[in-house]
Amino acid sequence: MYVAVKGGERAIENAHAWLAEERRGDTGIAELSIPQIREQLSLAVNRVMAEGSLYDPDLAALAIKQARGDLIEAIFLIRAYRTTLPRFGASKPVDTGAMACDRRISATFKDLPGGQVLGPTFDYTHRLLDFKLAADGEVPAAPSRDADMGEVPHVTEFLNREGLIEEAPKEDTTPPDLTREPMEMPADRALRLQALTRADEGFTLGLAYSTQRGYGRNHAFVGELRIGTVPVEMDIPELGFAIEIGEVTLTECETVNQFTGSKTKPPQFTRGYGLVFGQTERKAISMALVDRALRWEELGEDNVGAPAQDAEFVLYHADNMQATGFLEHIKLPHYVDFQSELELLRKLRREAGADQLQEAAE
Amino acid sequence: MTPLLSVQGITKRYGMHFGCADVSFDLYPGEVMGIVGESGSGKSTLLNCMAGHLPPDAGRVVFDTRTDGPRDTITMSEPERRMLGRTDWAFVHQHARDGLRMGVSAGGNVGERLMAVGERHYGNIRDKATDWLGRVEIDASRVDDRPTTFSGGMQQRLQIARNLVTGPRLVFMDEPTGGLDVSVQARLLDLLRGLVRDMGLSAIIVTHDLAVVRLLADRLMVMKSGRVVEAGLTDQVLDDPQHAYSQLLVSSVLQV
Amino acid sequence: MTEYNFAYLDEQTKRMIRRAILKGLAIPGYQVPFASREMPMPYGWGTGGVQVSAAVLTPQDRFKVIDQGADDTTNAVSIRAFFQRTAGVATTTSTGDATVIQTRHRIPEDTLSEGQILVYQVPIPEPLRFLEPRESETRKMHSLQEYGLMHVKLYEDISRHGHIATSYAYPVKVEGRYVMDPSPIPKFDNPKLGDMAAIQLFGAGREQRIYALPPYTQVVSLDFEDHPFEASKADHPCGMCAATDSYLDELIVDDAGGRMFVCSDTDYCEARQAAGHKGKDAA
Numbered sequence: 001m002y003v004a005v006k007g008g009e010r011a012i013e014n015a016h017a018w019l020a021e022e023r024r025g026d027t028g029i030a031e032l033s034i035p036q037i038r039e040q041l042s043l044a045v046n047r048v049m050a051e052g053s054l055y056d057p058d059l060a061a062l063a064i065k066q067a068r069g070d071l072i073e074a075i076f077l078i079r080a081y082r083t084t085l086p087r088f089g090a091s092k093p094v095d096t097g098a099m100a101c102d103r104r105i106s107a108t109f110k111d112l113p114g115g116q117v118l119g120p121t122f123d124y125t126h127r128l129l130d131f132k133l134a135a136d137g138e139v140p141a142a143p144s145r146d147a148d149m150g151e152v153p154h155v156t157e158f159l160n161r162e163g164l165i166e167e168a169p170k171e172d173t174t175p176p177d178l179t180r181e182p183m184e185m186p187a188d189r190a191l192r193l194q195a196l197t198r199a200d201e202g203f204t205l206g207l208a209y210s211t212q213r214g215y216g217r218n219h220a221f222v223g224e225l226r227i228g229t230v231p232v233e234m235d236i237p238e239l240g241f242a243i244e245i246g247e248v249t250l251t252e253c254e255t256v257n258q259f260t261g262s263k264t265k266p267p268q269f270t271r272g273y274g275l276v277f278g279q280t281e282r283k284a285i286s287m288a289l290v291d292r293a294l295r296w297e298e299l300g301e302d303n304v305g306a307p308a309q310d311a312e313f314v315l316y317h318a319d320n321m322q323a324t325g326f327l328e329h330i331k332l333p334h335y336v337d338f339q340s341e342l343e344l345l346r347k348l349r350r351e352a353g354a355d356q357l358q359e360a361a362e
Numbered sequence: 363m364t365p366l367l368s369v370q371g372i373t374k375r376y377g378m379h380f381g382c383a384d385v386s387f388d389l390y391p392g393e394v395m396g397i398v399g400e401s402g403s404g405k406s407t408l409l410n411c412m413a414g415h416l417p418p419d420a421g422r423v424v425f426d427t428r429t430d431g432p433r434d435t436i437t438m439s440e441p442e443r444r445m446l447g448r449t450d451w452a453f454v455h456q457h458a459r460d461g462l463r464m465g466v467s468a469g470g471n472v473g474e475r476l477m478a479v480g481e482r483h484y485g486n487i488r489d490k491a492t493d494w495l496g497r498v499e500i501d502a503s504r505v506d507d508r509p510t511t512f513s514g515g516m517q518q519r520l521q522i523a524r525n526l527v528t529g530p531r532l533v534f535m536d537e538p539t540g541g542l543d544v545s546v547q548a549r550l551l552d553l554l555r556g557l558v559r560d561m562g563l564s565a566i567i568v569t570h571d572l573a574v575v576r577l578l579a580d581r582l583m584v585m586k587s588g589r590v591v592e593a594g595l596t597d598q599v600l601d602d603p604q605h606a607y608s609q610l611l612v613s614s615v616l617q618v
Numbered sequence: 619m620t621e622y623n624f625a626y627l628d629e630q631t632k633r634m635i636r637r638a639i640l641k642g643l644a645i646p647g648y649q650v651p652f653a654s655r656e657m658p659m660p661y662g663w664g665t666g667g668v669q670v671s672a673a674v675l676t677p678q679d680r681f682k683v684i685d686q687g688a689d690d691t692t693n694a695v696s697i698r699a700f701f702q703r704t705a706g707v708a709t710t711t712s713t714g715d716a717t718v719i720q721t722r723h724r725i726p727e728d729t730l731s732e733g734q735i736l737v738y739q740v741p742i743p744e745p746l747r748f749l750e751p752r753e754s755e756t757r758k759m760h761s762l763q764e765y766g767l768m769h770v771k772l773y774e775d776i777s778r779h780g781h782i783a784t785s786y787a788y789p790v791k792v793e794g795r796y797v798m799d800p801s802p803i804p805k806f807d808n809p810k811l812g813d814m815a816a817i818q819l820f821g822a823g824r825e826q827r828i829y830a831l832p833p834y835t836q837v838v839s840l841d842f843e844d845h846p847f848e849a850s851k852a853d854h855p856c857g858m859c860a861a862t863d864s865y866l867d868e869l870i871v872d873d874a875g876g877r878m879f880v881c882s883d884t885d886y887c888e889a890r891q892a893a894g895h896k897g898k899d900a901a
Contacts, residue, residue: 008695079656084622182826185754264377277893312752322824325661329741332663332693335721336882338857339868340785340804343850348779441762448766457859463770467777470770477773478766484776506777 031098037061046249046278047071051320052078053179053198054085055248055277070319072200079321082179089236090174092242094230096100096252097154101228103279106155108256114152119227120279156254156271157223165269185312192294192315196287197276199318207293208286216293216306220272223256227279251276253284257292260299269290270299290314337358364426366391366564367532372411372421380588381407387583387593391531394558394565396596398572398611404588405568412566413453413534414443423533425450445499448478452525456537458517459523460523462509468520469505475528492587494523498553515546521555526557535567539574551577572615576600584608593614625672626704631655635673635828639819642830645743647792648760649743649827659824664697664722666821667739670828671701671720674735674819680708682716687865687882694722713885723786725807727864727886730816732833740822744827745789745799765797770839776845780803784852791838798829798837805839806849806865812837854879857888857899 010057024031038045048060052075060078069074074356101195106112118124175190183191195205211217229249234240253274261267272292274284293308305308317323365388374381382404389395397405410416412423414435422434428450435443447453454462462471472491473481492502493496498519500512509517518538525533538554539547555578558565567578575582575596582599584592584607592605603609623629638652657665675831681701685694689711697720698709710716712818713728722739730736749767759765768789776781788805792798800811801820811818811831818831831837839847855862857878864886866879878899881887892901 008690008692009699012692012695012699076660080658081655084626084628086628090698132863179653179656181653214712219685316753321656322661325663325665326741326824327662328660329662332722333686333691334723334802336788336804336865337802339866339882340806340850342868343852344781344783344785346780347850351780444762444764449765466770467774469777470774473773474766474770477769478764482769482843484773485844486843487773488777 008135011356023066030080032065034058034061034065037064042070044071046276046280047201047283048074048078049076050277050280050283051198051200052082054078054082061087063176066100072324076321076324086101089234091232091234091245092143094232094248096226096230097152097228098231098252099152099228099250099252101152101226101229103225104152107225108155108223112155112158114150120148152226154254156256159223159269163268164270168271183315185315187311187315189291189295189298192311193273193275193287193291195315195318196274196290197286200320201280201283201286201318203318203323204286204290205282207314211289211306211308216296216304217258218270218272218289218292218308219258220255220289222253222285223255224252225255225281225285227251227281231311249278251278251280251284253281253288255288255292260301363390364432365389366393367412367566368422368424368432369412370422370424372418372423374407374411374416374418382406382411382585383588385460385583385585385590387590389532389566390561391564393581394563394567394579396575396582397566397568397585398570398582399569399585402587403585405585407588408585409536409566409568410532412452414447415453431490448475449528450531452516452530452533454518454521454525454533454535454538456540458509458514458521460614461521462517464509466489467506467508468500469572471509471524472518472527475524479528490527491523494527495520497557498523499549513546514616515542515550518550522554522557525559526563529561531564533563533565535570537571538567539569539571547571547573554578554590572600572612578595583612584611622704624677624705625675625701625707626657627655627669627672631669632673635669638828639670639673639830642819642828643817643832645796646831646835647790647796647798647829649829650730651826652828654823654826659696659700661824661850663693663739664720664739665823666825666828667720667722667737667823668697668700668821669736669823670819670824671718672705674737674807675705675706675707676700677705677716679717680710680715681705682713682719683721684719684724684726684883684885685722686837686867687726688884690884712886712889713847713883723802723804724808724865724882725803727861727881727883730814733814734816736814736816736818738803738818738820740799740801740820740825740827742787743799743820743822743825743827745787745797746814760796763795768797772840772842772845776842782841782845782847786876788847789840791840792831793836794838797840800837804850804865805847806851808839808847809849852879855897856881856890857897859887859895860897861887861895 038057043063045057045060048063048071049055052060063074063077067075103121104114106116127311156165175194178191178194219257229247231244231247234245235242254271257270257272259267259269270292272288274287274291276284276287290308292316293306294311296303296309307313367389370386373383377386380446385408397408399405407416411418418436423436424432425431425435435446452549458470469488472494473487476487492505495505500516500519512520524546539550542550549576567574569575579596582594582596583590584599584605586607592599592603592608599608600612603612622798635652638650641650642648655669656663657668659665683694683698688694701707702709713719713726716734718735718737719726720737746759746768749771750756752788772782775781786804787799787802788808790798790800790808790811794798800808813834815833817833820829841847852866856864856866858880861881864881864883867882869878869880871878
């Protein structure tokens with residue numbers, strides 16, 4: 001006798017219980033703590049903050065633990081949490097010119113005010129698995145010295161003074177908030193940058209790479225990559241002035257790109273821009289390349305049909321919450337629609353079969 | 363008699379350079395106007411400005427609409443212009459691919475304009491489409507085939523059928539025989555001549571090929587560097603060109 | 619979950635969603651953009667429907683959730699539990715008793731009445747999406763009523779298959795103006811859309827669109843005069859309750875590929891069985 005499938009509720013409860021067990025793993029092994037994740041997996045924490053659009057390293061670390069290390073699942077937790085948070089207001093724009101740089105490099109000049117500061121980078125490490133790390137050991141203190149970077153002006157300022165790079169005029173209009181208003185095309189640059197900073201790193205990386213290989217090439221040079229902390233200030237109406245409410249670590253990348261010009265305007269370099277929470281270099285550089293690719297129209301360039309030039313394609317597929325949600329939803333039951341397709345297909349095949357029998361008979 | 367189309371002072375600049383400068387003419391119902399010139403003469407710019415594909419910097423394009431009388435199409439709202447493009451106007455592109463849906467069958471391509479204006483009987487749509495395929499000398503058996511399987515000449519004839527099926531009053535044509543073999547061109551021109559005559563169409567044809575205008579156009583404008591250097595009846599201009607450039611054009615054509 | 623607002627969303631957000639709903643009701647079938655929020659369930663898993671339900675629910679409502687017509691499928695269970703936790707509303711499996719019904723891919727078999735709200739979960743709100751991928755272009759097509767392309771698709775189906783080859787998410791024309799995607803309900807359910815006494819609301823969270831059909835709206839499935847729309851029907855009665863007028867699920871019951879057909883609408887089927895109707899596969 002057929003018994004209707006029931007017990008969905010029980011199944012879900014059991015699944016969640018097992019999930020919790022798997023998350024903990026072997027209870028004979030020490031449990032991960034939030035501070036451990038925050039301190040020792042900080043680059044994962046950075047990515048979760050950047051794509052979750054919420055600057056809170058402890059929450060991001062918690063999300064990573066709860067998500068068993070699946071960063072997109074962790075980003076989901078942060079985004080859902082963010083939705084519920086009340087908003088007090090908006091900060092003033094941060095001044096990256098005043099950044100206390102831990103790392104600052106430029107590929108366009110050998111030396112420049114502020115110097116080339118490598119910072120804590122993987123760049124020149126040899127990618128050889130270090131088995132010493134498997135046995136927790138003491139890390140020797142790195143050599144240190146008082147900071148004497150002095151002023152660290154942006155490279156693009158020097159180019160700008162000579163008129164060699166397009167202006168980046170100050171804009172005081174409030175940018176749209178794509179978490180509060182539906183995204184509508186055409187999207188201006190502010191909206192595009194907003195979407196890109198929280199876009200999936202892999203997707204952005206792939207698109208940036210494609211421009212380098214000729215799909216909308218724009219000859220990017222890293223004019224400046226700087227990573228460090230900036231103060232965040234907010235106007236407090238009750239006080240009548242702005243106060244510093246905290247500081248955040250940011251990665252900023254300014255690219256110097258293909259020059260444009262016309263009969264009426266002498267040529268200048270063009271700009272690409274990337275800005276991401278935390279030390280998140282790959283994403284910041286990718287963002288700058290894709291930003292530049294999307295600017296083809298306002299710079300009077302040709303649309304060569306490259307994916308990175310198609311604003312609708314980039315912006316509608318860059319958000320990994322939307323992407324993973326819709327991708328994974330195909331695991332949900334679809335048998336009702338499948339049933340309709342089955343019926344239609346059977347009907348069409350019956351009719352085609354009937355025709356064939358008819359032809360054979362004639 | 364009101365002109366069907368009155369073009370007044372159309373000007374389009376590209377930086378310091380003129381795409382076309384201050385072009386004016388009137389077109390009456392049933393007339394075919396040819397616009398000739400070499401590449402860079404501005405004829406395609408002019409056509410695109412008239413057809414609403416490119417906004418001119420100055421000028422008016424006044425069309426005698428069915429319901430509202432003469433209206434300047436440059437200042438029309440986009441919905442009105444797009445409606446015009448589906449009903450009274452047609453545009454035959456130089457490359458058939460630009461004017462067809464390559465992923466849709468021949469019947470679907472021809473039927474689309476009918477469906478866009480409200481036809482809802484599959485059998486009738488299919489019959490009209492098949493009928494039109496016949497009129498442009500495409501075999502009826504190809505009605506369900508995609509244009510990707512057609513030769514260049516066939517694709518062009520399909521594009522013409524797709525454009526003419528709703529009986530537009532004005533057809534713009536951009537190098538309609540461009541890129542086709544000579545014998546295929548001849549066949550296409552004959553076809554166009556017959557259709558224009560039978561349907562009483564008005565047309566504006568842009569071409570660098572004098573044979574096309576000789577066969578199809580009643581009147582002719584010769585363009586050079588964005589300006590009209592000579593205009594008049596086709597036979598008069600071709601047989602007795604006055605302007606030095608027109609003379610050069612006519613004499614350059616190989617007489618075989 | 620006492621620290622969350624009633625039905626999870628804050629009041630400002632609910633107000634924003636209600637404004638979009640009102641716009642949708644004022645222009646039946648028109649897709650209203652709205653700022654979809656990130657919800658605790660993934661995009662694609664009903665966030666649009668959940669946000670619409672959250673915006674319309676009141677503490678006095680009785681809430682029913684179905685997926686594929688059944689109350690007990692995992693996602694329906696999950697969503698019902700979500701509202702139990704965040705809204706504390708009474709929930710029910712009875713279509714007749716419910717005041718708000720959230721559904722994925724089916725319209726209940728029982729005729730709905732005035733005072734009920736049916737909330738649909740919508741994956742892709744744009745009926746023209748697979749013919750024209752660009753949103754900028756499809757918005758123009760709707761505003762200019764340029765639906766030729768839609769009919770071309772139907773024409774192509776008939777020329778290739780002899781029939782219109784769409785069996786679910788079958789496009790409809792609303793009040794003679796907007797072409798609408800009724801969400802992936804089987805075309806069997808299309809006739810229920812028109813002239814319904816209940817309010818119908820459609821939420822697409824990921825795509826950020828809400829649309830609506832007020833009660834007693836004219837809804838016509840697209841077709842050709844000589845190929846009229848047919849709400850297909852399986853030629854079996856339900857194996858459990860013997861109903862001949864409901865949409866049936868096909869179940870594979872043994873290794874030999876034996877089949878059984880049962881009502882997709884579990885509430886409808888159980889009520890019929892309780893009233894004494896028995897199909898050939900019932901005990």
